[in-house]
Amino acid sequence: MDRETRVFAESHFRGPEGRLPSRVCPKLDRVDFIEKPDSFSYADFFKGYLVPNLPCVFSSAFTEDWGSRRLWVTPSGKPNLDYLLQNYGDVVVPVANCGVQEYNSNPKEHMPLRDYISYWKEYIQGNYSSSRGCLYLKDWHLCRDFSTEGVFTLPIYFSSDWLNEYWDALDVDDYRFVYMGPTGTWSPFHADIFRSFSWSVNICGRKKWLFFPPGQEDALRDRHGGLPYDVTSPSLLDSHLHPTRDGCSPPLEVTQEAGEMVFVPSGWHHQVHNLEDTISINHNWVNGCNLANMWHFLQQELRAVQQEVIEWRDAMPDWHHHCQVIMKSCSGINFEEFYHFLKIIAERRLLLLAKGMSPGQAEGGEDTGLGPQQAAFDIGRIAEVLESVVVHPDFQRVDTSTFSPRPEVLLRQLKEAVAATTTL
Secondary structure, three states: OHHHHHHHHHHHHHHHHHHHHOOOOOOOOOOEEOOOOOOOHHHHHHHHOOOOOOOOOEOOOHOOOOHHHHHOOOOOOEEHHHHHHHHOOOOOOEEEEOOEEEEOOEEEEEEHHHHHHHHHHHHHHOOOOOOOOEEEEEEEEHHHOOOOOOOOOOOHHHOOOOHHHHHHOOOOOOOOOEEEOOOOOEEEEEEEEHHHHEEEEEEEEOOOEEEEEOOOHHHHHOOOOOOOOOOOOOOHHOOOOOOOOOHHOOOOOEEEOOOOOHHHEEOOOEEEEEEEEEEEEEEOOOOOOHHHHHHHHHHHHHHHHHHHOOHHHOOOOOHHHHHHHHHHHHOOOOOHHHHHHHHHHHHHHHHHHHHOOOOOOOOOOOOOHHHHHHHHHHHHHHHHHHHHHOHHHHHHOOOOOOOOOOOHHHHHHHHHHHOOEEEE
């Protein structure tokens, strides 16, 4: 990041459009297609798509050197199931049944990859039909199970990735996934976890994406307030069941070809269908541009939990603590862990800035070139969100006596760093 880009971003987030999660975006009739890597910089992406929170598609030229596009794909462009079987066959993977609705998702089971590949081959031979249903391998943590050297290279546009940086520091989890499945597999209508950004690359195959800008999903709610499972269902035409449906604009539709890379902005609901046998690599990620969205989402999640158990508020000892426990069980994170997330990223940025290193620089020395301006921007965004966190009544009920540093101390350190970097 250069200084001009940092000033642009800070100006945006100081303005009214940057202070609250955006519920309005420019009216779009198409999603931009980025064709040439040589003429599209990190600053171009940051200012044109990341800060304004708009989707885009990158051409296959951006991923042409990925090993997975050669090794995982047959000469005819189909998934190389035999290669995958030979190299990953024993790993246990999560598999969803696309033909069964479980709330607004699909039930999952776990099986060795070799069993899924056997199913997939039989499914193709059965003219894309099986008594076992339409099964979709989703959320396989390949990076946790194997080295991905030679498989893919993280694009610089997505390298400011706090979510995976945090989990890598703890060495317990990640939000890097492989999806693969036959023609007809799909992902129901949803927005990504924690209101994260995501990116998705088709290693082979084709996908159809249906995008809805933030706020549009509210018009799709049924009369009970629930979001749809499938936005292509004829039931959405029932005005009695979906009384506000006419207030929703048609979705932005994108057909993603092999090798192409889709950027999914924060809070954009979407539904995705595999038009062919398809393999994709996907990451969820959070950084300074959507951190406030994540914090807003977590506050909504806590309020929803509190509303569900409000009748026990007076009778249950430590009711507020139990709400945090339930929230973490349901959402994967609560206010305490959110503070630790902010703390780890903040301390790493303060250290990187002190050493003059890049936020994208690995211990081995590889540098994405994001630079000290990125570190300064990150610190400013964390400080602004942390200032909101520490005064939140429910965070003030969290026992922070063992936190090191205490939230107020960390906030003071960040504010001092912000003041020191104004002339950077």
